[in-house]
Amino acid sequence: MDRMTQLVRSGRDLPxxxxxxxxxxxxxKASTVLYSNWEMMQSVRSRRDKGERIFSYGAHGTPTTHFLEDSLCTLEGGDRAFVFPTGLSALATVFxxxxxxxxxxxxxxxxxxxxxxxxxxYFANRGxxxxxxxxNPESLSEVIQSETSLVLAESPGSGTFEIVDLPALSKIAHEHEAILAVDNTWSAGVFLQPLLLGADISVQAATKYLCGASDIMMGTIVCKEAxxxxxxxxxxxxGxxxxxxxxxxxxxxxxSLYPRLKQHEQTAIELANWLNCQDEVAMVLHPSLPDHPGHEIxxxxxxxxxxxFAFGFTDEFVAKTPDFINELRLFGIGSSWGGFESLALPVSPESIRSCGSxxxxNTLVRIHAGLESPGDLIADLQQALAKISQ
Structure with missing residues (x-):
């Protein structure tokens, strides 16, 4: 079956x-789980301690957790999935x-x-x-060592949206017997499957697209059996x-992940192309644009x-980036993204990078295109541009 069909039908108890x-x-919901006899309890706990996913105690999840984990494996093509209170806690667990x-x-x-x-x-202070x-793979080759146990990638990157060659990173990491983990939140597991490109672990902040309503905090790990x-x-x-x-x-x-993602995609591309034609805009960072770094990958x-995605103003207007954001009416100002509402925030690339210039x-506008009408969102961007241009 097509992955869209699989996702709709996975994680369910069928009649x-x-x-x-x-x-x-x-x-x-459960903390205590009851068993018919002591021998059954011992058997279940023994299987659990060997790594088997089994309903045994509330701290190890319930069938509701397991249904979600099944659906995550279907989405990302993995062998085992785990859920966490936040995306950051999932990443910390990998470390x-x-x-x-x-x-x-x-x-x-x-x-x-x-x-x-x-x-x-945290980790640097603990040895x-x-x-x-x-x-890029060349830079990884320069820093990887015999003691390297983990390589963490993100594609595209937060804020500046560079695309990285995951198969090439995987080859380098595995030649040094290191694990490759990939933050896959941007694609939501729909547009990219890192495990099929050589990664060992895929991490998401399910807070974003998987939830889709901006009212849940959750992180996920989907990994290979090893x-x-x-x-x-x-x-x-x-615990x-x-x-x-x-x-x-x-x-x-x-x-509803697939149809939601397609609408987010179509709207973002329409906004990016419109912004790319504005005199006040110096660059638009969107992977689908032919001149975007890593577009071919x-x-x-x-x-x-x-x-x-993100965009930046010309030198004449870059200092007015906060004013532009304040003038927007349909774009909310708030952390996170991936929900039904559109958002806009200033981003300082130099504050989130240390390799190269x-x-x-020096300030970008990070845009999340929500599920509103693209025409209304463009009209909002247009009126805010007009105000800072006066």
């Missing part, structure tokens, strides 16, 4: 000849799983900014060496669990683009 089933799995004092990690320079803080203020590499037991052990040791209500709502949101590895405006 049988002897019983019906709800079209959406129920919310099952905790694959680093110890004396290890080295290589982190792509355009990664989600809190990851840099996590590395510099883990951290290097940042520019979003990584599953290692991640499971850390998740179990730390990481996500509420079944949030799992239920996220799974329900994923039923995007065409090779991605099947589409999401609603997040930045040639564009």
């Amino acid at each position: 049988t000849d002897t019983r019906p089933a709800a079209i959406n799995p129920p919310v099952i 905790l799983t694959y680093t110890k004092p004396g290890d080295h990690v290589a982190v792509i320079d355009n990664a989600y900014p809190p990851v840099r803080k996590l590395c510099d203020e 883990v060496k951290v290097s940042y590499f520019a979003p 990584c599953a037991k290692h991640i499971y052990d850390v998740v179990t040791l730390l 990481i669990i996500t509420s079944p209500e949030d799992c239920y709502d996220t799974l329900r949101g994923m039923r 995007w065409k090779r590895d991605f099947s589409g683009s999401s609603g997040l 930045w040639d564009g405006p």
